[in-house]
Amino acid sequence: MRDFEDFIAVVEHGSILGAAEALGSAQPALSRRIRALEKALGVQLLTRSSQGVAMTVYGSLLEQHARLALRGRQQALDELQSLREGVHGHARVGVGPGLSSLLPRAIERLTLDRPGLAFTVVEKTYGSLVRDLRTGEIDGAFSLLVPGVGDEGLTLRHLAEDPILVLCNPEHPLRKKRKVPFEKLADERWALISRPRSVIEMFRSVAASRGAEAPRICVETDSLDLLKSLVLRGSFLTALPRGAMLSELEQGQVSSLAIDGLPTLATGFLHRQEVLPPAVALLLEEVVSQLSPK
Numbered sequence: 001m002r003d004f005e006d007f008i009a010v011v012e013h014g015s016i017l018g019a020a021e022a023l024g025s026a027q028p029a030l031s032r033r034i035r036a037l038e039k040a041l042g043v044q045l046l047t048r049s050s051q052g053v054a055m056t057v058y059g060s061l062l063e064q065h066a067r068l069a070l071r072g073r074q075q076a077l078d079e080l081q082s083l084r085e086g087v088h089g090h091a092r093v094g095v096g097p098g099l100s101s102l103l104p105r106a107i108e109r110l111t112l113d114r115p116g117l118a119f120t121v122v123e124k125t126y127g128s129l130v131r132d133l134r135t136g137e138i139d140g141a142f143s144l145l146v147p148g149v150g151d152e153g154l155t156l157r158h159l160a161e162d163p164i165l166v167l168c169n170p171e172h173p174l175r176k177k178r179k180v181p182f183e184k185l186a187d188e189r190w191a192l193i194s195r196p197r198s199v200i201e202m203f204r205s206v207a208a209s210r211g212a213e214a215p216r217i218c219v220e221t222d223s224l225d226l227l228k229s230l231v232l233r234g235s236f237l238t239a240l241p242r243g244a245m246l247s248e249l250e251q252g253q254v255s256s257l258a259i260d261g262l263p264t265l266a267t268g269f270l271h272r273q274e275v276l277p278p279a280v281a282l283l284l285e286e287v288v289s290q291l292s293p294k
Contacts, residue, residue: 001073003037004066006030007045011063015052064135071136075277091279092120094129096143097193097222099267102243103142106286117279125222130154133272139280140271142287144241154270157284160291161264162241164202165249165256167231172255174237180257183212188237191219191230193244202263203239210261228254241265243291267291 009019016034020027038045045059055063078089095103100123111117122138129141133154145158166185174180174188186207192200200217207214219236221227224244230236231254239262248254269284276284 001070003033004070006033007037007059007062008066008070010034010046010053011055011059016048018052068136075139078277089116089277089279090118090120091140091277091283092138093280093283094122094124094132094138094141094143096126096129096141097123097224099142099144099241099244100224101245101247102267102287102290103283105247106283106290110282110286114282117282119279119283129270133270136272139277140269140284142267142269145266145268154272157269158266159269159288160243160267162243162267163264164239164262165242165245166237166239166259166262167245167249167254167256168237169231169233169235170252170255172235172237174257175255178258180259182206182210182259182261185215185237185259186213188215189235190215190217191221191227191236191238192217193224193227193238193240194220194222202265206261206263241267243267246290 006019006023009023010016010030013019013022016031017027019025020030023030034046041058041062043058044056045062046053047056093103103121107119107121111119120138122132124132126143129138129143132138133141142159145156166180168175174184192203194200200220203217204214215237219226219230227238227240228245228248231238232248237257241264242249245254249256269287271280
């Protein structure tokens with residue numbers, strides 16, 4: 001671990017001198033340790049110049065594993081401290097566009113019951129979440145699953161098959177109709193989540209299968225907040241899995257239109273093939289309970 005810490009410090013500071021100062025070590029001593037690490041591994045990790053250091057291909061590979069190892073050590077220490085103090089630790093999770101509303105209620109309930117819990121939550125696209133999982137930046141990710149896309153080395157748990165709902169302001173004129181033919185939707189103004197693209201592609205596919213004109217998309221965005229604002233405050237329609245606006249639906253802030261034949265979109269939880277930290281496991285359990293049919 002000391003070797004890893006030394007190496008990562010040099011990489012982050014771009015020089016042995018800068019790393020030595022940050023570590024509180026003498027520059028010659030740190031330089032000798034890095035040389036000894038290279039000798040032990042039998043490869044050159046860094047190229048040295050008057051401008052500093054740069055990683056070789058071997059250095060880039062070691063950096064990935066070193067960061068994972070250091071994060072794993074910190075996770076172990078955090079969990080031991082949590083166990084000793086009777087709390088449940090820290091969860092680092094990601095959430096994909098369209099699903100951020102899944103977590104507030106779950107986090108609120110957990111932190112009320114267990115004040116020692118802490119959460120770091122990032123919202124990113126599917127590809128970025130997968131990358132962060134591989135590098136150990138996050139411990140798990142809730143995401144809409146892109147059809148036909150798999151990721152070797154990651155464990156996937158299907159949480160729900162949510163129907164795609166067409167959502168609108170409760171005062172929208174279409175809300176008064178018991179059934180809305182898909183063909184009527186082409187004349188409306190639409191705001192859709194841009195990632196995953198499967199939501200937009202779903203509309204075009206359904207329209208093509210029915211020989212209808214595709215809905216007119218006025219706004220594409222990866223911001224769920226903007227999407228909600230457009231629907232709540234105006235005449236825009238949107239289409240999302242039920243879980244994306246679960247709270248707003250239950251509170252009557254938005255309404256769903258009765259439209260036959262819309263497909264479903266899967267929600268899943270991705271993590272590396274290892275035991276989940278207790279706090280992450282608790283959050284996953286709470287979200288699963290929230291998604292379960294009442």
